[in-house]
Amino acid sequence: MMVELAHHLYLLVAVLGLALSVSYGGQPVLCQGAFLAVGGFGVAHLERAGLPLAGAVLVGAVLAACAGYLVGLLTARLRGAAVALSTWAFAWLVYAVLDAFPTVSGGSQGLVRPSPARLHSPVFDVTVTLTPLAHVVVAGSMCLLTLAMVARLTRGPAGLEWAALREAPALATSLGVPVLRRRAALFATTAAVAAVSGAGITVLLGVAAPSDVSPLLSLQLFVAALIGGTARLWGPVLGLLVIAVIPPLADGLAGAAGLPAEASGGVLTAVALVAVPLLRVPVERFAGRWPERTRRPGERVEDTEDLAPRTAASREAVVLTARGLDVGIGETDILTGVDLEVRAGQVHALIGPNGSGKTTALRALAGALRPKGGRILLEETDVTGAGQLEMVRRGVTRTFQRTVGLERLSPYRQLLLGVRGGSPVPFAAVRHLFASESMRDHAAAADREAWRVLRLTELAGRASDRPGDLGASEQRLLQVARAVATGARVLLLDEPAVGMTGPERVVLARVLRRLAAGGAAILLVEHDLALVHGVADRITVLDRGRVLATGTPESTAADPAVRRVYLGDTDPSSARG
Amino acid sequence: MSGGVALQAILSGLALGAAYGLIAMGFTLVYRLTRVIAFAHGDLVVGGVFVGVLAVLGTTPVAAAPGLARSAGLAVLVVAAGAALSAGVYFIAVRPFLPGAGHRSTGGDVLGWVAGGLAAGLLIREVLGLVLTQDAYAVPDPLRLGRLTPSGVLQLPGGGTVAVRTLGVIGIGLAVGILVERLLVLTPVGTAMTAVSDDPTAAALLGLPVRRLVLVAFVVAGALAGLAGLLIAPDRSLGVDDGVVLGLKAMAAALLGGLGSVRGALAGGLALGVIESLIVASDVLGPRFADVAPLAILLIVLALGRQGLRSPLREDPE
Numbered sequence: 001m002m003v004e005l006a007h008h009l010y011l012l013v014a015v016l017g018l019a020l021s022v023s024y025g026g027q028p029v030l031c032q033g034a035f036l037a038v039g040g041f042g043v044a045h046l047e048r049a050g051l052p053l054a055g056a057v058l059v060g061a062v063l064a065a066c067a068g069y070l071v072g073l074l075t076a077r078l079r080g081a082a083v084a085l086s087t088w089a090f091a092w093l094v095y096a097v098l099d100a101f102p103t104v105s106g107g108s109q110g111l112v113r114p115s116p117a118r119l120h121s122p123v124f125d126v127t128v129t130l131t132p133l134a135h136v137v138v139a140g141s142m143c144l145l146t147l148a149m150v151a152r153l154t155r156g157p158a159g160l161e162w163a164a165l166r167e168a169p170a171l172a173t174s175l176g177v178p179v180l181r182r183r184a185a186l187f188a189t190t191a192a193v194a195a196v197s198g199a200g201i202t203v204l205l206g207v208a209a210p211s212d213v214s215p216l217l218s219l220q221l222f223v224a225a226l227i228g229g230t231a232r233l234w235g236p237v238l239g240l241l242v243i244a245v246i247p248p249l250a251d252g253l254a255g256a257a258g259l260p261a262e263a264s265g266g267v268l269t270a271v272a273l274v275a276v277p278l279l280r281v282p283v284e285r286f287a288g289r290w291p292e293r294t295r296r297p298g299e300r301v302e303d304t305e306d307l308a309p310r311t312a313a314s315r316e317a318v319v320l321t322a323r324g325l326d327v328g329i330g331e332t333d334i335l336t337g338v339d340l341e342v343r344a345g346q347v348h349a350l351i352g353p354n355g356s357g358k359t360t361a362l363r364a365l366a367g368a369l370r371p372k373g374g375r376i377l378l379e380e381t382d383v384t385g386a387g388q389l390e391m392v393r394r395g396v397t398r399t400f401q402r403t404v405g406l407e408r409l410s411p412y413r414q415l416l417l418g419v420r421g422g423s424p425v426p427f428a429a430v431r432h433l434f435a436s437e438s439m440r441d442h443a444a445a446a447d448r449e450a451w452r453v454l455r456l457t458e459l460a461g462r463a464s465d466r467p468g469d470l471g472a473s474e475q476r477l478l479q480v481a482r483a484v485a486t487g488a489r490v491l492l493l494d495e496p497a498v499g500m501t502g503p504e505r506v507v508l509a510r511v512l513r514r515l516a517a518g519g520a521a522i523l524l525v526e527h528d529l530a531l532v533h534g535v536a537d538r539i540t541v542l543d544r545g546r547v548l549a550t551g552t553p554e555s556t557a558a559d560p561a562v563r564r565v566y567l568g569d570t571d572p573s574s575a576r577g
Numbered sequence: 578m579s580g581g582v583a584l585q586a587i588l589s590g591l592a593l594g595a596a597y598g599l600i601a602m603g604f605t606l607v608y609r610l611t612r613v614i615a616f617a618h619g620d621l622v623v624g625g626v627f628v629g630v631l632a633v634l635g636t637t638p639v640a641a642a643p644g645l646a647r648s649a650g651l652a653v654l655v656v657a658a659g660a661a662l663s664a665g666v667y668f669i670a671v672r673p674f675l676p677g678a679g680h681r682s683t684g685g686d687v688l689g690w691v692a693g694g695l696a697a698g699l700l701i702r703e704v705l706g707l708v709l710t711q712d713a714y715a716v717p718d719p720l721r722l723g724r725l726t727p728s729g730v731l732q733l734p735g736g737g738t739v740a741v742r743t744l745g746v747i748g749i750g751l752a753v754g755i756l757v758e759r760l761l762v763l764t765p766v767g768t769a770m771t772a773v774s775d776d777p778t779a780a781a782l783l784g785l786p787v788r789r790l791v792l793v794a795f796v797v798a799g800a801l802a803g804l805a806g807l808l809i810a811p812d813r814s815l816g817v818d819d820g821v822v823l824g825l826k827a828m829a830a831a832l833l834g835g836l837g838s839v840r841g842a843l844a845g846g847l848a849l850g851v852i853e854s855l856i857v858a859s860d861v862l863g864p865r866f867a868d869v870a871p872l873a874i875l876l877i878v879l880a881l882g883r884q885g886l887r888s889p890l891r892e893d894p895e
Binding site: 075077078096097170219269270 | 697704
């Protein structure tokens with residue numbers, strides 16, 4: 001009885017670790033059993049090699065973390081379904097390896113180790129015998145510790161990044177969150193926790209056997225993590241129910257029906273698997289209460305504050321230059337020989353008919369597309385081929401044509417995410433976890449910067465509202481504000497005025513002029529010519545991937561080629577018949 | 578490895594690969610039309626075989642050769658069982674989570690069909706496992722190709738031997754594979770399927786019965802899986818749990834073939850079969866890598882391989 005309880009509690013630890021990747025990172029990970037195997041078989045082998053138990057567990061966890069980081073990096077670029085496929089394949093790969101190499105797994109009998117284990121500390125000269133009751137205490141406290149750590153992490157910078165990771169990876173990158181490394185790190189943590197849990201089970205049972213870490217276990221843990229989800233208090237309880245109640249229930253049912261007991265656990269797991277996606281919606285609705293309601297961030301009003309950005313560049317200096325830019329997607333050439341100069345303190349509008357390559361130009365300048373030819377210069381530095389993240393670090397970021405939302409983060413928290421992404425603090429999550437003193441100063445500075453941007457973009461009044469409650473135009477403004485919060489000197493804005501009414505466009509124009517006055521260089525892709533002429537200092541007209549004209553609003557508007565191609569003006573002299 | 582052994586390994590690899598190719602073709606067909614990764618696809622192979630055997634023999638499998646009528650019945654039933662199981666998986670585990678026509682960009686409820694497919698496969702394994710309690714069974718061979726020559730084997734130049742059955746499996750596998758591929762190109766139904774895989778919204782607007790075409794794809798995929806089981810099972814003992822690894826190997830084959838091309842899937846299957854067979858025959862690696870190597874190939878191709886623009890499994894967030 002005690003043994004079973006301890007076993008279930010250890011599995012719950014693995015579920016809580018898995019929830020980091022599944023519920024917080026948004027990755028469907030189906031190979032938790034494989035990492036349990038790394039811990040379980042690792043500790044047995046390391047102990048045979050002469051390591052003390054505690055050392056063996058630690059080394060096993062580190063090994064699993066390395067393996068997890070590797071698998072995490074390999075799967076980080078995949079879509080959700082492909083992540084599920086590759087982790088499922090990994091679970092079977094590890095199982096196949098255990099099956100194929102009896103020297104590793106001890107064959108179908110498994111690796112046996114002396115039980116019960118004794119822990120001896122030479123320093124205090126104490127020996128502790130790990131009875132099942134001791135295991136229950138150890139596993140229970142590990143559960144509580146994991147829960148507490150996850151709860152603390154979600155309240156800090158990591159929680160913001162995780163929300164961005166799972167809801168909008170592309171947006172997260174544009175705000176300076178290193179998506180691939182974060183996913184891999186979450187994977188590594190998940191794996192390390194699983195390894196500790198696997199080691200605990202091996203020590204508890206006195207044996208590490210392949211059948212205990214089959215892919216079916218991975219599925220069960222996945223179901224438990226999904227059902228437990230992110231719900232803080234009753235989530236783990238539900239997860240424990242999945243682990244602890246389904247197998248005996250299945251055995252009982254099978255016994256009543258006169259069927260072999262060992263095969264029926266899978267049937268109920270299958271039923272639970274089907275029930276999960278159906279249950280998820282009501283569970284999320286129940287868990288989806290607005291977290292900001294209880295704790296509204298207090299706005300700091302500082303009378304003497306100026307709205308200037310942190311890095312004031314000299315006005316009208318060329319910040320971002322594109323020279324002879326050729327960009328293609330796949331085999332199709334989108335841009336040919338595009339020249340563009342964006343100056344500090346100016347709003348530079350990029351206009352052109354649909355399909356002329358405006359958004360592609362923006363993506364290339366932001367580092368999201370690697371140009372096939374030509375160069376991109378940031379001030380004097382050649383940044384051609386730099387990735388998006390590096391461009392954000394250097395002060396260039398973009399917004400998206402579609403409204404990309406972070407439904408669970410208030411505008412204030414979204415801006416905090418941008419501020420932290422733009423000027424990252426090394427190991428912020430770990431330092432926050434251990435309540436490092438220096439993090440408090442960083443947090444205060446980030447808070448000030450977030451409020452400055454909120455006022456700059458006239459969103460201070462909606463700081464702690466649910467993003468879904470914001471109007472369409474406020475959501476568009478929030479996109480701009482997020483980009484500004486990264487501390488970018490160059491803002492690449494893709495149709496920020498979409499869906500805005502006339503008066504709302506006036507607000508947007510005012511905000512853009514204010515940002516430019518603060519020294520920002522703004523490249524604005526826009527269809528609304530009235531807005532463009534009201535706000536832009538310079539205009540570049542694109543047509544079929546080439547620059548048709550560039551200059552002041554007046555000169556481009558007067559350009560006959562522009563009038564013909566863009567404004568649909570037919571020039572009588574060139575008209576045929 | 579000597580030349581004769583290598584030739585023998587390549588031939589048996591082609592036979593294995595033809596079966597992998599048939600499974601991979603069905604997987605690819607389903608993926609093209611729905612962008613759904615069919616997690617239960619490998620279990621259809623095993624499910625089809627065992628359902629057919631149980632229905633015809635009425636008992637758990639015995640290796641005894643069945644009579645002519647029973648052989649024909651077994652062959653037909655296995656293929657039909659694969660198709661029926663596939664349709665069942667579609668209705669229960671996939672269709673509820675597919676996006677409505679024209680909303681494919683969202684991919685529907687991805688977690689839904691992933692969990693649904695995994696659960697369907699698990700259910701097939703577990704329900705069969707209630708009846709078939711051994712680890713593996715020898716499955717009777719309805720094709721009876723071994724009777725064409727007295728010994729059932731042919732001598733190969735270089736000293737190796739090859740079973741007549743192996744050559745028959747290669748022939749049947751390739752013939753059916755190429756036939757299905759040609760049908761998909763040449764018949765109106767095949768053209769309609771291509772339209773759906775290119776753009777389901779436009780296909781629906783043109784009045785094509787998208788849902789019915791998707792069902793046809795699942796049925797064809799299930800029938801191909803059943804046939805593959807028929808080809809592959811009598812050569813080895815088959816266990817209820819072998820389906821998952823078979824399915825994963827077929828996915829590796831489909832990915833090797835570029836995912837999205839039915840012809841490529843058949844070629845990828847042949848390639849994977851030969852690779853696996855050579856690994857098993859090699860002195861360095863040996864049979865223990867029979868499952869390990871293809872699974873590793875699947876992971877590597879998934880993570881690092883080039884993927885066609887039309888069917889991306891990847892999105893680059895950075």
